[in-house]
Amino acid sequence: MKALVLAGGSGTRLRPFSHTMPKQLIPIAGRPVLEYVLDNIRAVGVTEIGVIVGDRAAQIADAIGDGGRFGARITYITQDRPRGLADCVRLARPFLGDDDFVMYLGDNMLPGGIGEIAADFTAARPAAQIAVQKVPDPQNFGVVELDGDGSVRRLVEKPRRPRSDLAMIGVYVFSAAVHEAVAAIRPSARGELEITDAVQWLLTRGAEVRASEYGGYWKDTGRIEDVLACNRRLLGELRPGVAGDVDAASEVTGQVVIGPGARVVRSRIDGPAIVGAGALVEDSHVGPYASIGPDCVLRGTRLTDSILLEGASVSGVPELHGSLIGRSATVGTGGGHRMLVGDHARIEITA
Numbered sequence: 001m002k003a004l005v006l007a008g009g010s011g012t013r014l015r016p017f018s019h020t021m022p023k024q025l026i027p028i029a030g031r032p033v034l035e036y037v038l039d040n041i042r043a044v045g046v047t048e049i050g051v052i053v054g055d056r057a058a059q060i061a062d063a064i065g066d067g068g069r070f071g072a073r074i075t076y077i078t079q080d081r082p083r084g085l086a087d088c089v090r091l092a093r094p095f096l097g098d099d100d101f102v103m104y105l106g107d108n109m110l111p112g113g114i115g116e117i118a119a120d121f122t123a124a125r126p127a128a129q130i131a132v133q134k135v136p137d138p139q140n141f142g143v144v145e146l147d148g149d150g151s152v153r154r155l156v157e158k159p160r161r162p163r164s165d166l167a168m169i170g171v172y173v174f175s176a177a178v179h180e181a182v183a184a185i186r187p188s189a190r191g192e193l194e195i196t197d198a199v200q201w202l203l204t205r206g207a208e209v210r211a212s213e214y215g216g217y218w219k220d221t222g223r224i225e226d227v228l229a230c231n232r233r234l235l236g237e238l239r240p241g242v243a244g245d246v247d248a249a250s251e252v253t254g255q256v257v258i259g260p261g262a263r264v265v266r267s268r269i270d271g272p273a274i275v276g277a278g279a280l281v282e283d284s285h286v287g288p289y290a291s292i293g294p295d296c297v298l299r300g301t302r303l304t305d306s307i308l309l310e311g312a313s314v315s316g317v318p319e320l321h322g323s324l325i326g327r328s329a330t331v332g333t334g335g336g337h338r339m340l341v342g343d344h345a346r347i348e349i350t351a
Helices: 033-043 055-063 085-091 115-124 179-184 195-204 226-234
Strands: 002-008 048-053 073-078 103-107 128-134 142-146 152-157 167-172 209-213 251-253 256-258 263-264 268-270 273-275 280-282 289-294 297-299 300-302 306-308 314-315
Touching: 002 033, 002 085, 033 055, 033 103, 033 297, 055 073, 055 273, 073 085, 073 209, 085 103, 085 179, 085 195, 115 167, 115 209, 142 179, 152 209, 167 195, 179 195, 195 209, 226 306, 251 256, 256 268, 268 273, 289 300, 300 306
Parallel strands: 002 048, 002 103, 048 073, 128 209, 251 268, 256 273, 263 280, 273 289, 280 297, 289 306, 297 314
Antiparallel strands: 103 167, 128 167, 142 152, 142 167
């Protein structure tokens, strides 16, 4: 079995961050989303991984490399512009050959792994196995309708009147049969080759398609609110460890990770929280649910439920909550504000 990871989308819901970095590299609990995806794929024994990339290909390759540190071999496949999920399968055909493969959207977080989904496919050997989860708002998702035996009857993309509350959550396992379906379908009204159309083509021709209901935590990290919610969830699973320096005037409580070379000076860190390698926290109160990236500087600030990306600097802010601060951004004096600050921006807040 191989894997196909989709990491080429434009990430419009995560602007301004996605103007300068791939959404799949936004860190959650100290690690890029894409690393969690690759870990899950390796955990089911897959070592040959194709990654679909777009105009941010160089950044993804710099961050992930050849896959060696994940125990895998990565092949990068370029999509010049988004043309749909099924188009990614079409582009990857030379890499995939006639092997079964896992297709995984690179901005989806499933901390519990995909072992049950892969096992369900191996046991039943359908043409396609789709991961689904019950959602309160199925009209916003691709929805799967099931027969009594658990096989898929129909797929509907964002139905006005859903007949099911089972949403597709971005993980699929396919046999080589999907390639014929992808070759047969035509672009949708929005001009893309839809994977739902390809699966529906299989169903119409009598192929078996099954669904695996995922019982664990799942989050599509396509919006700022989802990134922060997922950060809270994963920080709650931290194993504490202090590799940096905490002075005698500081206090660290709860699940806290302090990276190598980080310094905590006259400050309080309430877990769950992460202080990245080389960061400085001085005269500040951090946490709970704060992720401070490598080489960040925090002075005279109260920071909760927020993520600071690498090299960000925040000084003199009495209260910063529910915020995502971009790489090398600088935030100055102020109070009581929520901010979404893009890379290399400079913000000055006056009382």
